[in-house]
Amino acid sequence: MKQLITVDEFIIRKQQDLPYATGELSGLLRDICLACKIISREVNKAGLADIIGLAGVENASGETVQKLDILADEILQACLQNSGECCGIASEEQESFVAFENCKKAKYVVAFDPLDGSSNIDVNVSIGTIFAIYRRNSLDGPCTLEDFLQDGAEQVAAGYVLYGSSTMLVYTTGQGVNGFTLDPSIGEFCLSHPDIKIPESKNYSVNQSRYKTFPEGVRRFIDDCVEEDMRFRYTGSMVADVHRTLIKGGIFMYPSSPSSSSGKLRLLYECNPMAFVIEQAGGAATNGQERIMELEIQQLHQRTPVYIGSKGLVERLSEKMELLPNF
Ligand SMILES: O=P(O)(O)OC[C@H]1O[C@](O)(COP(=O)(O)O)[C@@H](O)[C@@H]1O
Numbered sequence: 617m618k619q620l621i622t623v624d625e626f627i628i629r630k631q632q633d634l635p636y637a638t639g640e641l642s643g644l645l646r647d648i649c650l651a652c653k654i655i656s657r658e659v660n661k662a663g664l665a666d667i668i669g670l671a672g673v674e675n676a677s678g679e680t681v682q683k684l685d686i687l688a689d690e691i692l693q694a695c696l697q698n699s700g701e702c703c704g705i706a707s708e709e710q711e712s713f714v715a716f717e718n719c720k721k722a723k724y725v726v727a728f729d730p731l732d733g734s735s736n737i738d739v740n741v742s743i744g745t746i747f748a749i750y751r752r753n754s755l756d757g758p759c760t761l762e763d764f765l766q767d768g769a770e771q772v773a774a775g776y777v778l779y780g781s782s783t784m785l786v787y788t789t790g791q792g793v794n795g796f797t798l799d800p801s802i803g804e805f806c807l808s809h810p811d812i813k814i815p816e817s818k819n820y821s822v823n824q825s826r827y828k829t830f831p832e833g834v835r836r837f838i839d840d841c842v843e844e845d846m847r848f849r850y851t852g853s854m855v856a857d858v859h860r861t862l863i864k865g866g867i868f869m870y871p872s873s874p875s876s877s878s879g880k881l882r883l884l885y886e887c888n889p890m891a892f893v894i895e896q897a898g899g900a901a902t903n904g905q906e907r908i909m910e911l912e913i914q915q916l917h918q919r920t921p922v923y924i925g926s927k928g929l930v931e932r933l934s935e936k937m938e939l940l941p942n943f
């Protein structure tokens with residue numbers, strides 16, 4: 617029988633490679649895994665329970681919130697608050713960050729998109745959770761806004777859980793990327809994709825229906841993709857689109873438009889964590905001019921255009937954007 621390595625076992629082994637590590641980050645990663653297993657269970661039976669549909673409110677980004685967005689947000693917050701390793705959280709579904717009174721001495725803060733791709737919930741297309749972990753600037757008192765407003769390059773760990781044909785955890789602590797598939801019969805994430813490297817390939821992923829609104833450089837790049845018979849794929853869930861890009865290679869794009877000069881996706885809990893994963897797998901992530909993980913962040917829900925994937929394609933796109941005026 618093939619030897620199973622659970623994510624807990626994997627984290628413990630990695631921990632032994634770092635003699636100075638105290639186990640707090642490992643504990644935090646395990647708490648995120650627990651929360652995502654609970655979310656996965658809820659997602660799988662969502663059609664049977666009364667949790668599909670609109671929550672009747674808008675979030676800080678002005679987007680419609682679904683009942684499952686709120687449930688996932690509550691599950692993550694509860695698991696992290698109970699963990700003792702997390703000093704506070706920032707979430708897509710909450711206007712401001714939450715400082716945990718019971719864990720003022722904890723070293724880490726976590727930013728997350730509790731449920732990504734929520735427009736796909738009611739049609740059974742893959743959705744996910746994205747998370748980013750930062751070390752606090754100072755351990756005095758409760759966490760502050762500045763603890764969350766750090767460059768993506770300061771991330772200590774980041775990753776996502778994809779609720780797809782199987783549930784999968786993919787994460788990095790800055791030493792490569794590993795993927796774990798949830799075995800529902802034993803309730804454990806087991807190592808299935810060790811040391812993931814993103815290949816170069818001819819796949820592109822973008823919301824084509826917005827083509828006319830894209831900057832000219834992006835339009836010409838997409839024209840080349842069509843000309844070269846590249847494979848087009850787009851689900852409308854960033855987690856699913858970036859995961860496919862990670863495994864099969866290619867580029868995922870969410871450009872700016874005249875009505876939204878910063879695009880749609882959020883830097884803190886969508887673009888930075890995905891950029892960390894993709895870069896650690898050998899790929900690249902840019903806003904068209906600068907590396908995503910070096911962008912200055914001033915607000916929790918700040919948006920950015922994003923072009924992310926295989927290095928060669930991201931470089932080609934950046935060159936096109938440099939040559940052509942923005943609009
Ligand atoms: O419908 P559009 O404009 O293509 O946007 C799709 C994008 O919006 C998102 O759904 C935004 O994320 P949320 O569902 O977490 O708000 C991404 O997952 C996805 O890439």
Ligand SMILES: [Mg+2]
Nearest residue numbers: 729732733886
């Ligand atoms: Mg999202």
Ligand SMILES: [Mg+2]
Nearest residue numbers: 708729731732
């Ligand atoms: Mg979301």
